[in-house]
Amino acid sequence: MLPNVLTKTSTTKGGKKVVHLAWWVTLLLSMALSIGTWNPTGYHFIHYISNADDILSGFKPFGILMMLALWLLAIKSIFQSLKLYGAIITVIIIAAFIWGLQQYNIINVTELTQAGWAATIGIGLLIWFGLNASIIWKRLTGVYTTDMSEES
DSSP states (O other), X not given: XXXXXXXXXXXXXXXXXXXXXXXXXXXXXXXXXXXXXXXXXXXXXXXXXXXXXXXXXXXXXXXXXXHHHHHHHHHHHHHHHTHHHHHHHHHHHHHHXXXXXXXXXXXXXXXXXXXXXXXXXXXXXXXXXXXXXHHHXXXXXXXXXXXXXXXX
């Protein structure tokens, strides 16, 4: 069956069961969106629609609308949970990690393919963190994010 890390559950203070599988599913979906949109191999959505003779034939309009909807949801979740400064800080942290990998010669970002994979996976991680930021914040502080109120 599935490994324990995927099926592990926790109980919240309110008695609600939380399955850790959701973390892995959102990571998988975030990476699928990022890698499916563009990757250095050439098997991606942008290649699919750019090489079409008739972009409005078959399921291409459906695919374009679905990809647009998924990206709008991803961007909305990033900016709703992280705001602009949080998104910038997350990008800087991911870039610093990639720089560390470069410094230890694990990757070479001067090669276009490796730089492309680093950027694509980095964007997938940004989407994943944006989807889960409020849950992580709840774990760290004990409260979900709250709306700002205007006091007179």
